[in-house]
Amino acid sequence: MVNDLPKGDGIFGGGPLDESLLVGTSEWFATPSEEIGADVVQLARFLFVRRLIQVSRRWRNRLSYRLRSLTPDRAGWQSLFWLSLVGEVTTQRNLSKRVGIKESTLARALDALERQGLVSRASAPNNRRANLVTLTPAAMPVLDEINAAAKAIRDELLSDVDPQELAICVKVLAQINEAFDRTTD
Secondary structure, eight states, rough: OOGSSOOOOOSSSSSSTTTTTTTTHHHSSSSSSSHHHHHHHHHHHHHHHHHHHHHHHHHHHHHHHHTTTTTTHHHHHHHHHHHHHHHEEEEEEEHHHTTOOOOOHHHHHHHHHHHHTSEEEEEEEEEEEEEEEEEOTHHHHHHHHHHHHHHHHHHHHHHTTOOOHHHHHHHHHHHHHHHHHHHOO
């Protein structure tokens, strides 16, 4: 079963832009125990999670590669993206949580974006230790390019996926997200 799974394409799966050379290889899909391999439900869950991780990583890597001329790293374009979703001002701490990176990593990305004139930062009036981050008007064309690149990737990768099957995937992912909301670590 593992041998039938597709390998990485050498550029975006198991290649230099991937965070792990193991992703996309047969070892990545090998089960950690015979117990999982013998239980069809556990095997399906295991392979689903592995595939989800692989697709997520490859999607971000592909988008980062396409956006490399706009922002030098993933933290840059993700910061712009999340700031656009917030719609107004947010704290640097809140943004680091949304992007999923350490505050120190975000600070470096925001430094670069600020030098490009794409964001501005100011101390919060009620808490001088907190920085408020906002998009500048100069960020709007860059956001348009980010959204265009994301749409192009969606169109390329999802064009052959049946819309009904895609709707099922969206529903399943929503159920998983709701399960996260119901549980605690």
